[in-house]
Amino acid sequence: MELIDILQEDCYVGVMTRTKLFPPVKPYHTGFFKVSELHTLYYEEVGNPQGKPVIFLHGGPGVGIHPGYRRFFDPEFYRVVLLDQRGSGKSTPFAELRENTTWNLVEDLEKLRKHLNIKRWIVTGGSWGSTLALAYAQCYPKSVKGILIRGVFTARAFEIEWLFSEQGAGQIWPDEFEKFLSILKKTEKREVIKSYGKRLASKNSDIAWEAAKAFANWEGTIMNLVPDEKQKASFLTKERIVAFAKTESYYASHNFFMKSKKNGLFQNMDKIRNIPLTIVQGRYDTICPVRSAYDLHKALPKSKLIIVPTGSHSPLETSMRKALIREGEEFKNL
Numbered sequence: 001m002e003l004i005d006i007l008q009e010d011c012y013v014g015v016m017t018r019t020k021l022f023p024p025v026k027p028y029h030t031g032f033f034k035v036s037e038l039h040t041l042y043y044e045e046v047g048n049p050q051g052k053p054v055i056f057l058h059g060g061p062g063v064g065i066h067p068g069y070r071r072f073f074d075p076e077f078y079r080v081v082l083l084d085q086r087g088s089g090k091s092t093p094f095a096e097l098r099e100n101t102t103w104n105l106v107e108d109l110e111k112l113r114k115h116l117n118i119k120r121w122i123v124t125g126g127s128w129g130s131t132l133a134l135a136y137a138q139c140y141p142k143s144v145k146g147i148l149i150r151g152v153f154t155a156r157a158f159e160i161e162w163l164f165s166e167q168g169a170g171q172i173w174p175d176e177f178e179k180f181l182s183i184l185k186k187t188e189k190r191e192v193i194k195s196y197g198k199r200l201a202s203k204n205s206d207i208a209w210e211a212a213k214a215f216a217n218w219e220g221t222i223m224n225l226v227p228d229e230k231q232k233a234s235f236l237t238k239e240r241i242v243a244f245a246k247t248e249s250y251y252a253s254h255n256f257f258m259k260s261k262k263n264g265l266f267q268n269m270d271k272i273r274n275i276p277l278t279i280v281q282g283r284y285d286t287i288c289p290v291r292s293a294y295d296l297h298k299a300l301p302k303s304k305l306i307i308v309p310t311g312s313h314s315p316l317e318t319s320m321r322k323a324l325i326r327e328g329e330e331f332k333n334l
Contacts, residue, residue, distance in 0.1 A: 021071035042090035057125030062247030064089030155264035282311025
């Protein structure tokens with residue numbers, strides 16, 4: 001097993017790294033791709049049309065893609081594909097929960113790969129994006145050249161409990177967790193996810209919007225080592241808040257559609273044991289704790305785990321950004 005702990009922000013295993021994102025780049029191609037009678041996905045391609053293919057998977061589920069996601073990979077070398085998953089961003093129908101499961105999204109990725117005539121691609125993403133990357137690779141290992149993920153979430157019951165209980169992240173952010181619970185009645189607090197789901201589905205738009213804002217604010221606040229209101233605002237627009245809150249609470253209430261609540265994705269790790277895998281994990285990630293990344297690394301001994309000492313959940317923090325960009329450069333050698 002290879003485990004790297006970055007000891008200094010300005011030095012990465014002895015090599016000076018790029019500290020900034022790659023320059024802003026516009027898509028050279030965009031499109032809408034029908035994956036079912038109900039769902040149509042928006043996708044875009046940036047970088048080098050003849051470059052090494054990468055598929056970027058956004059978090060949430062439900063957050064949608066962000067222009068900043070285009071800038072983690074060298075646009076002269078990589079052909080980067082980004083898509084809004086079902087119900088997210090520009091994909092339609094907006095915030096639709098029907099026919100929206102982990103395994104629907106896995107099939108969408110494989111359909112898109114074939115649609116774009118890509119033989120194999122590198123799969124990358126963070127948080128929920130890491131979950132989807134691993135699930136896809138387990139189902140279609142021959143389609144995956146390598147995996148680069150951060151903020152690992154393996155969809156085990158304890159990880160869901162960690163994020164939505166005062167025994168988990170609420171221990172570190174008790175003030176923010178109290179705000180998260182404040183809209184719920186005493187009886188509703190016994191089943192937080194279920195209660196939020198009911199409020200988000202309310203026909204009363206005021207109740208639904210209040211729940212969406214509180215849900216999104218909880219994760220948006222704790223994603224950084226130090227809360228960053230500007231960054232939170234750039235990601236959590238009104239549309240993103242609605243799709244994110246509805247979709248993630250729906251997935252969480254269904255244990256992210258895993259066959260095993262206890263083991264989540266660990267049921268099928270043997271299927272990806274020979275795929276190059278790099279994990280970038282913030283030591284102080286309070287949304288997806290380092291325990292999950294470490295367990296994944298132990299389950300896949302050939303993987304590379306980089307623990308960023310000052311990192312948390314956000315990929316845009318300086319130390320996390322540098323580690324992710326560095327690993328993107330390393331993946332050129334695959």
